Amino acid sequence: MPAIDMIPDPFRTYCRQWSQDIQNLKSPNAQIEYFQEVLPDLLLDKPAWSSILGDIANGKPYPNIRGAAIFENEVLLYMDEARRFSIRIYFFDPGEYTMVHDHSAWGISGTPAGRLGVVKYRLDEEDAQEERARLFETNRLDLEPGEVDVTPPLDRGIHRTGNPLSEGTILMVSVYGRPMRRLYIRRFDPDTHRVTRVYPPKLRKKRAAKEALALL
């Protein structure tokens, strides 16, 4: 978890302010509304992103790009001390999108430059089982710099995100709320209807070691 003193300004000022403000916002809806209002300011703060991206490109200790996350293009920028929210970035090359997935927490996403593509899906609830689910595409968005979109947790927030442009790598910036007690996200295949659990790399290795140990 990045210590706040390691974070350079101007980004640190946002982290401090948001952590302070969110203390008074107890309900998820109030927190979501707050970030819908403040995240666009950060997205449009070009000096903040120049400094963060420059530091990553130059291999500075912060942001730490070594930590392994579920998405390999993910970088954790900030985790609120009480874990009420986190700020993460994701890189997408031209035309690149994530798998179709859900989240254990609410999320708000946008981009500082280019376009951010979001494709949303609805689950066929009558038919849904743990390992099989039919999906219907319900919406397709191309967000402009500074625009944000909210993703609800679990079934109501099934989506994929990525870069709809044919040139240039984009950055997706996401704020997530406190995750529910579920250690995985679900991956959906809209063609075969298969649903699979995806665990963070650390957990995957621990589970694999346990199973390999049983074979010894």
Ligand SMILES: [Fe+2]
């Ligand atoms: Fe997502």
